[in-house]
Amino acid sequence: MPTVTxxxxxxxxxxLMSGDRNQIEQYWAEDMRWxxxxxxxxxxxxxxxxxxxxxxxxxxxxxxxxxxxENLCTTTSDxxxxxxxxxxxxRAGNPAKQLDITAVHVLRWxxxxxxxxxxAIMGDGTAQYDQFWSxx
Amino acid sequence: MPTVTxxxxxxxxxxLMSGDRNQIEQYWAEDMRWxxxxxxxxxxxxxxxxxxxxxxxxxxxxxxxxxxxENLCTTTSDxxxxxxxxxxxxRAGNPAKQLDITAVHVLRWxxxxxxxxxxAIMGDGTAQYDQFWSxx
Amino acid sequence: MPTVTxxxxxxxxxxLMSGDRNQIEQYWAEDMRWxxxxxxxxxxxxxxxxxxxxxxxxxxxxxxxxxxxENLCTTTSDxxxxxxxxxxxxRAGNPAKQLDITAVHVLRWxxxxxxxxxxAIMGDGTAQYDQFWSxx
Amino acid sequence: MPTVTxxxxxxxxxxLMSGDRNQIEQYWAEDMRWxxxxxxxxxxxxxxxxxxxxxxxxxxxxxxxxxxxENLCTTTSDxxxxxxxxxxxxRAGNPAKQLDITAVHVLRWxxxxxxxxxxAIMGDGTAQYDQFWSxx
Numbered sequence: 425m426p427t428v429t430x431x432x433x434x435x436x437x438x439x440l441m442s443g444d445r446n447q448i449e450q451y452w453a454e455d456m457r458w459x460x461x462x463x464x465x466x467x468x469x470x471x472x473x474x475x476x477x478x479x480x481x482x483x484x485x486x487x488x489x490x491x492x493x494e495n496l497c498t499t500t501s502d503x504x505x506x507x508x509x510x511x512x513x514x515r516a517g518n519p520a521k522q523l524d525i526t527a528v529h530v531l532r533w534x535x536x537x538x539x540x541x542x543x544a545i546m547g548d549g550t551a552q553y554d555q556f557w558s559x560x
Numbered sequence: 561m562p563t564v565t566x567x568x569x570x571x572x573x574x575x576l577m578s579g580d581r582n583q584i585e586q587y588w589a590e591d592m593r594w595x596x597x598x599x600x601x602x603x604x605x606x607x608x609x610x611x612x613x614x615x616x617x618x619x620x621x622x623x624x625x626x627x628x629x630e631n632l633c634t635t636t637s638d639x640x641x642x643x644x645x646x647x648x649x650x651r652a653g654n655p656a657k658q659l660d661i662t663a664v665h666v667l668r669w670x671x672x673x674x675x676x677x678x679x680a681i682m683g684d685g686t687a688q689y690d691q692f693w694s695x696x
Numbered sequence: 697m698p699t700v701t702x703x704x705x706x707x708x709x710x711x712l713m714s715g716d717r718n719q720i721e722q723y724w725a726e727d728m729r730w731x732x733x734x735x736x737x738x739x740x741x742x743x744x745x746x747x748x749x750x751x752x753x754x755x756x757x758x759x760x761x762x763x764x765x766e767n768l769c770t771t772t773s774d775x776x777x778x779x780x781x782x783x784x785x786x787r788a789g790n791p792a793k794q795l796d797i798t799a800v801h802v803l804r805w806x807x808x809x810x811x812x813x814x815x816a817i818m819g820d821g822t823a824q825y826d827q828f829w830s831x832x
Numbered sequence: 833m834p835t836v837t838x839x840x841x842x843x844x845x846x847x848l849m850s851g852d853r854n855q856i857e858q859y860w861a862e863d864m865r866w867x868x869x870x871x872x873x874x875x876x877x878x879x880x881x882x883x884x885x886x887x888x889x890x891x892x893x894x895x896x897x898x899x900x901x902e903n904l905c906t907t908t909s910d911x912x913x914x915x916x917x918x919x920x921x922x923r924a925g926n927p928a929k930q931l932d933i934t935a936v937h938v939l940r941w942x943x944x945x946x947x948x949x950x951x952a953i954m955g956d957g958t959a960q961y962d963q964f965w966s967x968x
Contacts, residue, residue, distance in 0.1 A: 462966075501635040545686070771938075780938055800914060817953075
């Protein structure tokens with residue numbers, strides 16, 4: 425029987441979107457880390473909740489807060505969850521530069537909080553993601 | 561309560577690895593399709609169980625049967641599963657060309673069989689995957 | 697004083713476009729080789745004039761003969777030439793898949809014939825080139 | 833007869849390497865621009881001599897001044913030059929991250945000075961170049 429539930433996953437993202445640090449800390453561990461795919465300027469490990477939130481802020485700034493995640497499905501186990509989301513956005517100041525990718529986030533949980541997240545992108549979306557964040 | 565179980569996922573891959581068509585058909589639907597990530601010569605949708613098995617055969621040939629998948633975790637829901645695997649291999653005739661990536665496969669299930677699978681690769685593995693299959 | 701002239705370069709490409717093997721052999725050496733950039737299914741060394749012409753045929757087939765090169769400038773030395781061309785085309789059967797890149801071809805010459813050619817693509821055109829030839 | 837000579841090209845790069853602004857201004861126009869290939873954090877147009885020198889400084893910093901260019905050949909016309917160089921380096925603080933690519937620089941000249949430069953990379957070097965500058 426899974427101890428991680430789809431509801432927890434939904435709550436964790438809702439807390440993240442609220443921007444409220446107290447709410448966020450209920451679902452995301454202080455010592456968490458997050459792995460951004462691709463080889464663009466955002467790629468790589470973001471260490472700590474502060475590193476992760478800094479990454480989220482950068483996504484917001486570079487996309488003029490147009491970045492939008494739509495959940496397609498969520499799977500869970502006793503220690504992990506995987507949610508598939510369609511992510512869309514456009515670059516701030518450059519509406520012709522569009523992103524439309526489907527990603528999976530694999531989250532690791534401990535005591536009801538996310539301790540690690542790793543993203544991966546379907547189809548040819550990694551190339552699109554690299555180009556979206558590129559200065560070119 | 562999930563109707564897809566980690567055991568089913570493990571059995572589906574074991575059937576696939578057996579190479580036995582009867583076993584395979586117990587877990588993989590005839591009208592299934594599979595989405596290979598990246599923009600290399602293997603990328604894109606493989607239609608039907610035959611298309612999927614043809615893709616698997618091509619992976620075997622190009623890697624001299626060195627391709628190896630190691631399961632790291634599996635998550636499930638009532639309709640989907642997501643398994644994270646570390647995939648390693650080397651190109652046939654070119655042992656210096658190594659692959660070592662961590663991928664997620666999101667499987668959709670219907671009546672105990674996989675009807676759709678989509679792969680996604682973590683970190684900078686998509687670039688590595690594209691280069692691994694390249695003639696260069 | 698350069699022994700390779702822009703006229704020779706123009707003549708070599710005109711011969712290539714004619715499709716006439718006798719004309720082609722006047723400018724392209726039998727033992728030539730050609731290096732296709734990127735990591736797509738066409739990438740890598742094409743060995744011999746036959747290998748090179750086979751590559752050109754494949755470009756024609758995959759693009760429904762829509763592939764078009766427009767010369768932007770040509771530079772020469774005593775042994776080499778470099779021509780910059782804007783290359784445009786669309787995938788056969790998929791007119792929405794467009795290519796529009798600017799490439800440089802560096803040719804090495806011996807006794808009035810090309811013995812080696814290497815392509816390189818400006819800006820983010822290599823990613824576009826890889827995606828253009830991808831099955832995705 | 834070419835008005836741009838291989839000597840001028842060699843002098844322009846030697847001036848650049850000297851780091852002496854007076855020398856540099858003899859070969860590189862104040863209103864020049866430079867186009868960096870790929871889709872990494874350095875990619876795109878660098879506007880003005882200051883933009884170009886800022887880019888060169890960034891290359892120096894990120895590579896711990898290990899970046900080294902070796903000229904392989906230079907071709908010229910009345911208005912352009914193209915030089916092929918092998919570029920090698922390693923990331924500052926990460927000697928395992930190596931770069932070894934062959935690039936072409938197409939320079940446009942006016943009154944003895946470079947007004948525009950565009951880089952392009954041979955083989956699969958653009959992917960290597962993108963990965964070299966990536967934080968991953």
